[in-house]
Amino acid sequence: MDKAKTKEAQYQVIVEAATERGVESMGLRSSESWYEDPxxxxxxxxxxxxxxxxxxxxxxxxxxGCGDAFGTRIVQAEVDKLTGIDFDPVFIDDVKSRMVPRWTFDVFVHDMLDGPVPGEFDAVYALDVLEHIEPEQEELFLHNSFAPLDVEGVGIIGLPSLESQVYASTQSKAGHVNCKTAPDLKRLMQKYFYNVFMFSMNDEVVHTGFHKMAHYIFAVGAGRRR
Structure with a gap:
């Protein structure tokens, strides 16, 4: 059977790529998001x-806490090497099943409450993870997360703001036991870094605006405390 031919020649590469290596699929979580709330x-x-x-x-x-790692490739494209961990084997199996040669990275099951990840890193980040950690375990979680960072390492934590939770969906709020205000997150991160920079986020826009009106917050830490 002949391959489909696009009307504009520059798009034929799309057909060729799909024929040669197939069409990539979303991860478990991303697929559900795309269906329920694109x-x-x-x-x-x-x-x-x-x-x-x-x-x-x-x-x-x-x-x-890479989850299905569907967005991980965006970070992978900007760093020399990336490792992903998650405490749920279901997500790790999903990630491995969709791994492609060009974008291969190390990924394995690990619960950060059990201890640090072996190895050395100059960057650690966790998106949408801390809000699932019980408050009495947050310092253990962060201590273990940042333990392998070198002295010039950067740590980034992102999570929904506490103020946003009155507007969150039932599915979004499920498991959220530890959302924070920006000042509280900054104070927490200052236990691990000399310098902490805060950012707000509404929808897809990251900014330095009024944190109480932010749906999502980031803390960027630099200068690892020992």
């Missing part, structure tokens, strides 16, 4: 885009 994919990608620019040029980045 715009949420844009928000997630924007969070990864922000992290990717903050970490551009880093030698080895660790993603804590």
């Amino acid at each position: 715009k949420h994919i844009v928000f997630r990608f924007s969070r990864y885009k922000f992290v990717s620019k903050m970490l551009a040029g880093r030698k080895h980045a660790l993603e804590v």
Whole structure:
């Protein structure tokens, strides 16, 4: 059977690529988001885009709580090496099943409450993870997450703001036991970094505006405390 021919020649490469290597699929979580609330994919990608620019040029980045890792590639494109971990084997199996040669990275099951990840990293980030950690365990979680960072390492934590939760959907709020205000997140991060920079986010826009009106917040830490 002959391959389909696009009307404009420059798009034929799309058909050729699909024929040669197939069409890539979304991860478990991303597929559900695309079905239930498509715009949420844009928000997630924007969070990864922000992290990717903050970490551009880093030698080895660790993603804590990578989930289906559908956005991980955005960060991977900006760093020399990336490792992803998640405590749920279902998500790790999903990530491995969709791995392609060009975008291969190390990924494995690890619960950060059990201890640090072996190895050395100059960047660690966790998006939409801390809000699932019980408050009494947050310092253990962050201590273990940042333990392998070198002295010049960068740490980024992103999570929904506490103020946003009155507007969150039932599915979004499920498991959210530890959302924070921006000042509270900054104070927490200052236990691990000498310098902490806060950013707000509404939909796909990251900014330095009034944190109480932000749906999502980022803390970027630099200068690792020992």
